[in-house]
Amino acid sequence: MKTIILAAALRLFFPLFIFFSFYILIRGHNHPGGGFIGGLILVIPFIFHVLIHGAKETQEKLFLKRVYSLRRKEQESDLGYSIRNIGYRLRGLIPWYSRQDKDRVLVKQYVIEPLHIIPVGLSLSLIAGILPLFLGEAFLTGVWAKAALPLIGKIGTTLLFDIGVYILVSAVVLKITMEMSKS
Amino acid sequence: MIFIIIAGLIIAFLAPLLHRLLGKFIAVPMVLLPLGMFAYFCTFISPVLAGQPVLQEHSWVPALGVNFQFLLDGLGLFFALLITSFGVLVMGYAGSYLKGDEQLGRFYLYLTLFMTAMIGVVISNNILGLLVFWELTSISSYLLISYKHKYEVARASALQALLITNGGGLCLMAGLILLGIAGDSYAITELVQLRPELLAHDFYLPVVLLIMLGAFTKSAQFPFHVWLPNAMAAPTPVSAYLHSATMVKAGVYLLARFTPMLGGTEVWNYTIMAVGATTAVVGAFLALQQLDLKAILAYTTISALGSLVTLIGIGSTFALEAMMVFLLAHALYKGALFMIAGTVDHATGTRDTTKLHLLGRRMPMLAAAAVLSSLSMAGIIPFFGFIGKELLYEGAFEAPSYAMPLTIGIVFSGIAFVAVAMRLGYGIFFRKSAHEATAIGHAPEPGLWLPPLLLGIAGLVFGLLPNLTVTPILNAAGVSIAGAEAGQLELALWHGFNPILLLTILTILLGIVAYVFTNVFTTWPVHLERLYNIGPGQLYYFFKRISARGAKGLTGSVQSGYLRYYVATIIITFIFLVIGAILQENLYAVITRDTWIKAFSEIRIYEYILLILMVPATIYVSQTNSRLIAITTMSLIGYAIALAYIFFGAPDLAATQFLIETLTAVLFVLVLHKLPTLRTIKTYRANLASITLSTVFGATMAYVMVMVRQFPLDSELKAYYGEASWLEAKGRNIVNVILVDFRAFDTLGEITVLAVAALGIFSLLNLYPEKGDQL
Amino acid sequence: MDLIFTIAVGLLFAASLYMILHRHLFKLIVGLMVFGLASNLYVFAIGRLTREQSAIIPGDADVAFEPFADPVPQALILTAIVIGFGLQAFAIVLVKRLYQVSDSEDIDELKNTDKIDSTEK
Amino acid sequence: MQLQDNLLLLLPMLVPFIGAVLCIFCWRAIVIQKIIALLTQIGLTGCSIWLLQHVVQQGIATIQIGGWPAPFGITIIADLFSCLLLTAGALAGLAVIIYSFYDLDKPRIRFGYYPVVMIMQMGIGGTLLTGDLFNLYVWFEILLICAFVLITIGGTKQQLEGALKYVTINLIASGLLLVGIGTIYGMVGSLNMAQIAVQAQNLPHMQGLFVVASMFFIVSVGIKAAVFPLFFWLPASYHTPPIAISAIIAGLLTKVGLYVLVRLFTLIFKVEPGFTTDVLLVMAGLTMVVGVLGAASQNDYRKVLSFSIVSQIGYMLMGLAIFTPLAIAGSVYFIMHNMLVKTNLFLVGGAVAQEQGSFNFRYLGGVYKKRPLLAIIFFISAMSLAGIPPFSGFWGKFMLAKAGFESGFYTIAGISLGAGVITIIYLTKIWNQVFLKDKSKDIPVNLLHKQPFKKMLQLPMLLLLTVILALGIFAEPFIHLTMQAAEELLHSEIYINAVLKEN
Missing domain, CATH: 1.20.120 (Four Helix Bundle (Hemerythrin (Met), subunit A))
Structure with missing residues (x-):
């Protein structure tokens, strides 16, 4: 299924799906949608990526993070190098601003393993449950902030809970698809 | 009295430790324990003889009515003394018999456990407490029979004994529960008062039958007797203690104990009488055919148990008192004879009577013990066995009904006893024959001949001076079974010329004849094989095989794999x-x-x-x-x-x-x-x-x-x-509000399921033996 | 309108059982999935049906007015669907691995663990 | 007080949950996982005992998740019955966790043994404490998926084969359970068990339907509880995974199923003489008989015990069918005792196999001489299971038999005692074959490279043995508690009032 058109289309749809899924998550409290549906939508482009490129490549492209440093110039002072390097590292955090310098060195690389995201989702939901306990409320009570945010609306622990669901569902589905595709 | 039980249990479990500490001297503390118990029980003799039973109560599980309620009346005291005194001898004997055995500590554990349980049985007034100790005796007996666990025979025999006695134990449990429901009490002393109500109760018949089943299996009554001869796979001290003197008499004790409460009806008397008499005859008949020393003794034990049960079935005051006397007499000589058999086995390495000759010369003390006890067994004057046998005959002879067949059966058993006694006391020790005297590995040490000799002497002393020694306690026991009109018994060696004496003489004569024709009996089994194939022993194996096959078939078809x-x-x-x-x-x-x-x-x-x-x-x-x-x-x-x-x-x-x-x-x-x-x-x-x-x-x-x-x-x-979703939970999409607020706990569970599923899939796809992970 | 659901539920249950009883690994897994669909549909239908008006409180109201669809079975089914997905995904992988290991799709041949005298250690 | 009340009831679920989450965070760090698991399990045991003690002193405790009032939110409720089982389960779990330190292979630990076991503990806690029917379903599914994962972890052929049966039958059970819950909702429009119980009395025209609905639960929960003729998955799968897994599943899961049956049939569907009683009685009797016969005909340590689980379930069901205070108390006691004893017997088997490399009687022997302590542990546990006094099983058996005789159910009481004899047969079979018999000379070579025996394995067994002995010899307080629990169960208005007290 390695078609160029699909691959190109996917690149286009990637941010779209991500934003759409987030939109579904946020509006879920008042309209059809919610963390679960949102999470499923979030993984759609990833699944397509897996289907098109295979799990190995998906991992390589989407989940492999590399951290680079600049190569040290000759006779450069420690201080100067450090300043330059920190600047470079900071720029590296912004995806579209990172420079493909030739004189960089790979410091370390790590794979973002969906498995490690699973407990994050679980603990977010759990925290949403435990927080109200400290406010003297029952477990999993919805506690709401006084002020409302623009676009998102009122913020409450239920939203946090739903975000936990969202993260977990996407991580789980991603993990399952990637494992199945790998084997 | 509870501390006796507790002390027994504690010392039992200390036995392996003691063995490690003391080595072969472990016998010393183990002998002291029953000795102390014996002394303790002796202090109760005077109040009990004065007609004041001792009752002590300790609560255990009052919620279910199961308590340690101890009653020491004549019957209980008699048995307690019997158990502890034999305990002293057997513990000492075992120390010599199993000297150097590395598992001696465990052996003492089991034996002490058994002794304690047995004491519990005979002093319990709470029927459920009795049941608890009853089951404990079965278990400790199992452990003792399987002591030589390397051998298949020992394991199979132990299992058989456990199955039969435990099956009976479960019947007893059912019977006792029903009895408790019928009488609304678990105390024997109270239930005895309720006798009329119990006899009229709907449960009477099932209760009686179930309790009888419990007693018959324990006391090896026909057709449940098959386990007892096989139980001889146990070391001889065990046979002497459990399978002749004490445990098998628990069934007799039980029947005696319940006689004043449930006895006296037709179903009680006739069932017990029939079973007992059959057992007496069958046991005697089979005893004649055996060649193995312990097997001979085992079958005569069965026969004697049958006679005891018959006496209970006859149920007259006299018969019940006679039962107590015969029980004591039998315990004395049978315990001794078992120990003698064990010593012979220990010294010569064989128990086959055809290979044992002229042992008397090399082991004079043992021979003396053998002579004393076999004379008692044969019922020769002036031994205690004679008194026992006289009373036994008289009890049967004067039975209110079926006196004739009962007497014939009992006398037949007596004849066999004489023949067997001659083989044991004379045949292997003194009889001149064509064979050389059997070689003896090493002369037995005192621990191996002293206990039987003591028992033999006791048989003689009790026979000569019954009223000075044992009559009072026997009378007290008689009172507990048969009521106040009992207890007037005067034991004496000479009763004058009467039909009973005639029967005794006849018995001895015929016994000698039977002894002379020993060969005829011992070669019979070949011709009788077919008969034995349908006997209860074969039946047990048949059922076992069939049920194993049935269970396998059933399981195979139920759990078919499809x-x-x-x-x-x-x-x-x-x-x-x-x-x-x-x-x-x-x-x-x-x-x-x-x-x-x-x-x-x-x-x-x-x-x-x-x-x-x-x-x-x-x-x-x-x-x-x-x-x-x-x-x-x-x-x-x-x-x-x-x-x-x-x-x-x-x-x-x-x-x-x-x-x-x-x-x-x-x-x-x-x-x-x-x-x-x-x-x-x-x-x-x-x-x-x-x-x-x-x-x-x-x-x-x-x-x-x-x-x-x-x-x-x-x-x-x-x-x-619909009402609360927006106003209280601040969400318009009710389904989503339910998911994240009203019933968020469900959702938490749901995502947990997902997480675990992901873990599971991960492990399924990445971890399997072929992948090289050493599992 | 009950009729449609009655027929559908009956049909789905029957079909799923039929497939489970077929001795084939693949059919088994499909049958189990249809079984899940059938039970969800059953729960949905038994909570009574309301046409069109979903369980969402309109923007100008504080409470939902009848008739609106019962949100409870919906929430239950949603949970059940998700849980079912987890279990079924696991089952698919299990069947896949089992087929790899045993090399047979006939379930009747997979009865070693039930045998009394199996040769396992 | 709010916080304390909340914590009291939540901790049995949250402690293992947090432990599991932490374990997943430390996915690769086995040692840390072990430490977390141990701490969690100790914490869980402590919480359970705390809760038990609270309930004993102050009666039923409830909280509402999310603060929504009773029939509308999810109720978490602890009565004596659930607390007793919770404590027993936590103790069994503790023993298994300690055991797994010394016997479970590394790969299986690396692939999530600890987190899954802990989530299973959470599921058990949830099942025991929830007062909501659908929430119960969710907890059941957690138990189910955890069992799936644990049974297949390691992926040997046998495990997968057994798991196929486990998965198929249990997925059907889940479906039927969901359908049953839907049916109940369709009838009364509520999911709170107490509220359903109230409604059941208020809606006389639905009495018949309630009986029909109860059949859904008998079958679906009966499958989980391994009742005849629904138990087939159990002997097919329980013996396939390593002992550290078998033990915890076998010790706990079926009993949890039985807990739910008892809960539902004391609270919502009353067992009244008639169809339900007959069904339960027949099932109980057949379960006992088929179970013991199955156990007696097996030649593998774990298989014998697997069938033995089935037969014991029959006893517990029998108590429910008889439905008198004594019978229910007997069942409760039996469940508790069985959780501990069964776990311990499985652990002993594991220790034996660690040294000898097999579970098959043909290749085992000589343990009695070589490992006396292990032999004692086995013997006492086995005697407990067989119901020999004064060990714990006796009391359960006694209470059930007495209740049966008292209420006129002579046949079932007789069967229960008769099955006891066969129980002894198969236990002595193990004793004979594994402990007494000398080891056979011709052992296949692949069984010979065995691991050295780790003495520490006996520690968790001794822990359980202590509890078992206490349960038997100092039975009075426990029986008193089970009697109280039974009174609570039979007077369902206590439970209902505790849940719906605000209204």
Whole structure:
């Protein structure tokens, strides 16, 4: 299924799906949608990526993070190098601003393993449950902030809970698809 | 008295430790324990003889009425003294017999445990407490029989003994529970007062039969006697203690104990009498045929137990008193003879009477003990055995009914006793024969001949001076069984010339004749094999084999390994239960014409799409032989259902259903090439059967649905959520509010399931033996 | 309108059982999935049906007015669908691995663990 | 007080949950996982005992998740029955966790043994404490998926084969359970068990339907509880995974199923003489008989015990069918005792196999001489299971038999005692074959490279043995508690009032 058109289309749809899924998550409290549906939508482009490129490549492209440093110039002072390097590292955090310098060195690389995201989702939901306990409320009570945010609306622990669901569902589905595709 | 029990248990469990500390001197503390107990019980002699039973109570599980309630009356005291005094001798004997055995500590553990349990049995006043100790004796007996656990014989015999006695124990348990229900009390002293009510109670018959079963199995009555000869696989001290002097008499004790409460009726007397007499005759007959020393003794024990039980069955005051005397006499000589047999075995390495000759010269003290006890066994004046036998004969002779057959049976048993006694006391020790004297490995040490000798001397002393020694306590025991009119017994060696004396002389003469013709009896079994093949011993193995095979067959057919049978069975059970409930509750009548009309009414045109999509898809998916089409059609069904959710106001559900269905299809596609290709495996008949079953199942579900839906649903949840969703939970999408607020706990569980599923899939796909991980 | 659901539920249950009883690994897994669909549909239908008006409180109201679809079965089914997805995904992988290991799609041949005298260690 | 009340009831679920989450965070760090698991399990045991003590002193405790009032939110409720089982389960779990330190292979630990076991503990806690029917379903599914994962972890052929049966039958059970819950909702429009119980009395025209609905639960929960003729998955799968897994599943899961049956049939569907009683009685009797016969005919340590689980379930069901205070108390006691004893017997088997490399009687022997402590542990546990006094099983058996005789159910009481004899047969079979007999000379070579025996394995067994002995010899307080629990169960208004007290 390695078609160029699909691959190109996917690149286009990637941010779209991500934003759409987030939109579904946020509006879920008042309209059809919610963390679960949102999470499923979030993984759609990833699944397509897996289907098109295979799990190995998906991992390589989407989940492999590399951290680079600049190569040290000759006779450069420690201080100067450090300043330059920190600047470079900071720029590296912004995806579209990172420079493909030739004189960089790979410091370390790590794979973002969906498995490690699973407990994050679980603990977010759990925290949403435990927080109200400290406010003297029952477990999993919805506690709401006084002020409302623009676009998102009122913020409450239920939203946090739903975000936990969202993260977990996407991580789980991603993990399952990637494992199945790998084997 | 509870501290006696506790001390016994503690010392029992200390025995292995003591063995490690003291080595072969472990016998010293182990002998001191029963000695101390004996001394303790002796302090109760005077109050008990004065007619004041001692009653002590300690609560254990009062919620169930199970307590340690100890009663020391004549009967209990008699048995307690018997058990502890024999305990002293056997513990000492065992120390010498098993000297150097590395598991001696364990042996003492079991033996002490047994002794303690046995004391518990005879002093318990609470019938459930009695049951507890009763079962403990079975278990410790099991452990003792299987002591030489290397040998298959020991293991099999131990199992047999355990099964029979424990089976009886369970009967006893049932009987005692019923007795407790009938009398609304668990105390023997109270139940005795309720005798008239108990006799009239509906439960009387089952109670009596069940208790008898318990007693008969324990006391090796025909046809349950088979375990006792096999139990001789145990080390000899065990045989001497458990299987002749004490444990097997627990059944006799039980019957005696319950006589004042339940006895005296026809069913009680005749059943016990018949079983006892049969056992006495069968045991005696089989004893004559044995060649093995311990087997001979085992069968005579069975016979003696039969005689004891017969006396209880006769039930007259005199017979009951005679029973006590004979019991003591038997314990004395049989315990001694077992120990002698053990010593002989220990010294020569064989127990085969045909290989044992002229042992008297090399082991004079042992021979003396043997002579004393076999004379007692044969019932020769002036030994205590003589008094016992006289009373036994008299009891049978004067039985209120069936005196004649009973007497014949008992006398037959007596004849066998004489013959056997001659073989033991004379045959292997002194009889001149063509053979050389049997070689003796090493001369027995005092610990091996002193205990039997003491017992033999006791038999003589008790015989000469019965009234100075044992009569009072026997009388007290008689009072506990037979009531106040008993207790007047005066034991004496000489009763004058009467029919009983005639019978005794006849017995001795015939016994000598039987001894002379020993060979005839011992070669008989060859001719009798066929008879034995249908005897209870063979029957036990037959049942065991059959039931093992049956169990295997049943298990094989129930747990067949065929998954579809499992599923079919479950579904059939389900259908059966649901339809059964519908018929039982007359629910088919509830469904009226209106229900059906309602079911057909107001379908909108576009809703037919659902059916049009679903019906062919469903049929197709179950018939197709293409994997891809199967997946596609299944997704189609899923989408149709999603459509239904949209039609009926469930957009969230529809979206989820749609996404999940797609995702499932994707997962399938991902592994499709690893999945088996489809083909039809089923046979035509199986196909027909499963179509039928499936149809009935589907129809049942549909029927239940129709039935439920005919009533209006007034859901308070729906109403409440409708009101509270926006005002209190601040969300307009009620479904989502339920998921993240009202019932968020469910959702927490749900995501946990997902997480675990991901972990599981991860491990399934990455961890398997072929992958090189050493499991 | 009950009729549609009655027929559909009956049909789905029957078909799923039919497939489970077929001795084929693949059919088994499909049958189990259809079984899940059937039970969801059953729960949905038994909570009574309301056309079109979904369980969402309109923007101008404080409470939901009848008739609106019962949100409770919906929430239950949503949970059940998700849980079912997890279990079914696991089952698919299990079947896949089992087929790899045993090399047979006939379930009747997979009865070693039930045998009394199996040769396992 | 709010916080304390909340914590009291939540901790049995949250402690293992947090432990599991932490374990997943430390996916690769086995040692840390072990420490977390141990701490969690100790914490869980402590919480259970705390809760038990609270309930004993102050009666039933409830909280509402999310603060929504009773029939509308999810109720978490602890009565004596659930607390007793919770404590027993936590103790069994503790023993298994300690055991697994010394016997479970590394790969299985690396692939999530600890987190899954802990989530299973959470599921058990949830099942025991929830007062909501659908929430119960969710907890059941957690138990189910955890069992799936644990049974298949390691992926040997036998495990997968057994798992196929486990998965198929249990997925059907889940479906039927969901359908049953849907049916109940369709009838009364509520999911709170107490509220359903109230409604059941208020809706006389639905009495018949309630009986029909109860059949859904008998079958679906009966499958999980391994009742005849629904138990087939159990002997097919329980013996396939390593002992550290078998023990915890075998010790706890079926009993949890039985707990639910008892809960439902004391609270919602009353067992009244008639169809339900007959069904339960027949099932109980057949379960006992088929179970013991199955156990007696096996030649593998784990298989014997697997069938033995089935037979013991029959006893527990029998108490429910008889439905008198004594009978229910007997069942409660039996469940508790069985959780501990069965776990311990499985652990002993594991220790034996660690040294000898097999579970098959043909290749085992000589343990009695070589490992006396292990032999004692086995013997006492086995005697407990067989119901020999004064060990714990006796009291359960006694209470059930007495209740049966008292209420006129002579046949079932007789069967229960008769099955006891066969119980002794198969236990002595193990004793004979594994402990007494000398080891056979011709052992296949692949069984010879065995692991050295780790003495520490006996520690968790001794822990359980202590509890078992206490349960038997100092039975009075426990029996008193079970009697109280039975009174609570039979007077369902106590439970209902505790849940719906605000209204």
